[in-house]
Amino acid sequence: MRVNTVSDRLVETDMGQRLTELIPGPDDMREHDAMMPFGYVCQPADVAAAAAHLLSEDARYGMNQLLTVNGGGF
16 A cells, blocks of 8 residues: 655635635735745646646655645745
């Protein structure tokens, strides 16, 4: 059995929007885009692609990995 983890940070979802409203700083997700190294907040497809990779044959020998999907941001 393989056990790996995908860890995300701020993702553009309803929960991500609620989070931006709770933490100090801009309440608008688009304002957070400028603070991210790639120029945009993580998208659900970015997290899905990371999970798909860990489930693929390309990662068949990976074990106990923590894949952080944050684009270098917070």
